[in-house]
Structure formats: structure tokens, C-alpha cells
Amino acid sequence: MSNNPSKTIAVIQITRIGDLIQTYHSVASFKSKHPEHRIVLICRKQFYKPLEQILSKVFDSVYALDNEMLLTQPKVLDEFLSQLQSEKIDVLINLSFSKSSNYLASVVKSQYKIGPYYNRLNQLIVEDKWSQLLYSTTLRGTLNSFNLVDFFRNIIGLKFSPDSDLQRTILSQTNKEKTILIHPFASASRKTWKGEKWVEIIFKLLKDNPQHQIIIVGAKSEHVRAESILQNNILKSNTARINNLVGKTSIPELIQLLGSAALFIGHDSMVSHLTSFTHTPTLTISLGSVRPSETIPYHLNAYSIAPKTKCFPCFPSDNCDYFQCHNDISYQVVSQIAQELLKNKAIDKNWAQNTLTEFQTSSVHLFKNVVCQSGLLAQNILDSYSDSKETLKSIYRLVWSFTLSDLDENAHLPKINHNTQSELISVLSSLQYLFELSGFGKKYSRYILEELTSSQPRLSQIKDFSKKIDEIDSLQKIILKTSPLLAPIIDFSTLRKANLSGDNIVTLTESSYTVFEESENICKIVYELIETIISEHKIQQKKQTSKHSESI
């Protein structure tokens, strides 16, 4: 135990149960390393109540807002806030990133604030770099490969310790039974397969595993949908082997069931996140707006299958009448993977090549959690080559770990094919332009500083240089449109510029210089990594060509 005096740290997490579970894991890491500090949770009552027993293991105190009552009794908020103000909070950490949570972070008094909040001019402030990265990558695009548990842990300021962070189960060893737990629902229709697909999966699982029982779980509100699956004619002869527990289990009971199940299959939902407490072999089917790399359950037995549909993953606000991504995953590929997991075998590329057809693998990605220095990485295990998006995701992970946490991640660089090479070459030219713009930004920030520190600063010159910096910002936005794969660098830099530190023009300009310099360095590292990947590809190509000519 360290000798630091005890501090009170309040964590805001007012989103859903899945997010609360992810928050639990990152805060549990903190608590195990710093048990002397008091940790307070600020959350919503409806999502906290079912997890009360689990959350009380790491949170010393909980303030749960009854949102539902707010509509009829506005005074609920006054009472909630006055209770909260009785806490002397040293550090407030907002992990929700919603508009409401950002306002909540603005009204709660605290000596230090981490994560987004509004200031008194109603401007959004995000001061710490990991929150800036989360805000500029996760909320704005799909090029993040950090699991949210690792993201939250980085925001809190902790390094990943696999020995303790991956051993956190809440069940003592339970006997595995011949049961397959299925949760065929999710919070939105775009994330959920239609019942017919689930009927096919359940039928195939029952047929291939005559010794196994199937347990269907879900909330009370999902009862009708569960019935429509179970009433399907195909399943009627097997009803004795299907136990419908939808609406009949509490969360602790669900955890017990997961602990003894041989396999869990479901979508990205609260139930899939519960497997992070039991480490049950898990297969999640990621659809719609789900980003498997961010939300795959946090344990080493977790797999996630996702479609290669062009528009996947979408944003919850995107209009979609015909869910193409739902059709791009076949029930056959899901049942084949499930079958292998039931044998307690790890799935790898060799297995996929020997078992799955090219037709099956051409439309899906299969991710498996592997351990990296910065946390868990959802590694794509079916494809031999990465496309340009996956390549950039891998590069960004290395870059952010290095630049924000000084962590030199010892990861293999992705292998690419000829198409990706061509796409990456075009990214290189945009990157070169972005690098030059950052250099100009540095130059004009320096000119402003020189003018400010001269004996007679000329306002007109300072204005001209500021205009140049505005032009640079506009040009960066144009690059964003033509090279969306560079969005994380541009968005991060834009957010950093909107949150410059300093209280006068000199310190603000110094801070602007630093941001442009950071952006320049990031461009340089990304450029070098892309060049290395392309060189490796060329070497491999040469080797293959010479092998081919030798064989002739």
C-alpha cells in the first residue's frame, strides 16, 4: 500500500449496464493498486440496481439518479445533487461522454476534473489526452482498436497489468455443465438478428450436440420475442431441450448460469459483458453500430464475429432500412465456430482454412482477444492480410500507446496485399501534406510568439499570422474529407487546439506550438510505420517471385 493520503475519486458512468461493467473492470484495477482511496460512483438507478452486489465490491459509495422519476418529479435532481455536494470530491472522472454526463460533470464540484465537462460559457472542455483521444476517435469514427476497458483505464491513469487485470472473476470454480446459454437480443434492432436466424442456430446446435441443453435468457421485455423464436415449427420437436428463462433470472443468477455454461452466444449486450466475470467461452455476433474491438467482452475466451459489409460499423444515428450486415453473417459459420468452442479448442487461422469455406470467410471477420502491453486486443484471426482500415487501426494503437503513455508496444505489424499497398501509398501523400501543414502551424505559432516578445509587438502582424493558422485548420479539414483514414490525427489535433492550456496569449500560443509539433511527430511515426509495412510487403513479394521462378 502506498503512503498517499486518502482521496475521494468520483466516477460518472450514467450510460447502460454494459458500460457500467466495463467501468467496473477499469476501476477495480485502480482499487487493487490504490486501496487507500475512496471511490464514489455516480450512475443511473435503473442500471445500477441489478449490478448493486458486484459494484459494491469496488465502489465505497454510490449516488444513483432516478432518471425515470425526473419526468414527473423534477425535484429529484435537486435532492440528488445536494446529496452529492456533501462529498468532498478531489477528482471527478467522467467516463460517459454523453451530453447529460458532460453537464453533470460541470455542476459537480471537484478539485480536478478528468473527461469532458461544460464550462460556464457552455463550451465543452476536455483537458486530459486520453479523454481527448476517446472523444475524437471513438465518438467520431471507427478507427479505434482499444477496448473501452483499456481506454477507461488509461483515462484513470493506470497501466495494464495482465496478471491482475485478467484474473478478476467473481465466481469460485464452478462445474461446467452441458449447457449453451443464448441471449438473442440487444438494445437496438440494428444490433439484433431477426428471430429466424436464431431459430436456425438453435436448431443446428441441438442437432450437432445431442447431449447439450440450450438456455435462453433475457429481460422481461424480451419475453414475446423469445416466445416467437421458440414457437417456430423447426424447434417444436426439441422444446424439452430448451429452457426458456427469459425474464426469470436476476443478474447474480445469470452469472451463475454463465459460470456453468459450456458456451455463451449472443449479441453485444449486457449479458455478453457479464461473461467478463465468468470467462465463459463466448461468441458475440456484432452487427449495426457495434464495434467489436471496443466492446468485445473483456476476457481471453471471447470471440466476436463481425460482417465485412462496407457500411459496418455504422453510427446509431445513421438511417438504415435494410440491414445488409445482418445478412452477411450466415448461421452456418456461427454454428461451426460454436461447435469448435464447445470442444474447448482455441480457434486459429489454420482451423478456419481447414474448416470454413472461402465463401464463408470472405464476408466475415472473426476477432479473438489477445494480450498486448497496452491491454486486450481484438485480433482478426481469419484474414491473412489486413485492409487499409485495419492496418491504420493497428498503426494508431502503436502510435497512441507510445505518444500518450510512453509505451513501446512490441506488436507485429500487419501484413498487406497489393490492393492495400496502393491505398496506403495514397494515404502517404496525404500524410506528407498533413505533416507539412503541421510544420507551417508550428512556424506561424513561433512567429506570433516572436512578435509578442518583441519590444513593440505589431497587432496587425499577429492577426495575419493567426489568419494563417486558421487557414491551416481549414486545409486540415479538406484532408479529412479526401483521406478519412487520417481522421484520428486531424480530429485529435483539432480537439487539442480547442482545449489549449494557458490563460494569456503567450501561454496559449506556446500551447498551440506544442500541439502542431505533436501532430507533426504523429504524422512522422505513422508515415514511417506505413513505409515499413509497404517495404515488408515488397520483400515478401520478391521472395515469392524468386521461389516461383526457382520452381519453374
Add this chain to the structure above:
Amino acid sequence: MKLTNEQLKTVNDIEAKLNRGIELLDHELQMLLFLNLIEEEANEQQSK
């Protein structure tokens, strides 16, 4: 949900202040929090 006259006045004050670049007071920030929370809750109830 209908806002009370007092709440409506606070919302008008907030708009006027922000247009003139004047800092908001605690209860005004709290009003913005309240409005966002009830909007979020109403959306959630609608999607059920």
C-alpha cells in the same frame, strides 16, 4: 413534459447570456443538465 414559467425564464436567461458571452450561474448549468436528462429519458421511453 411542460416546463414551468420559472424554468422557461431560466432557459431564456441562459440563451440571452450565452449570446452575449456571459458566464452561466450554477442553477443555469443545472437547468441545462435537467433539460438534457429529461430529453434522454423521454427518448429512451419512446424507444421501449
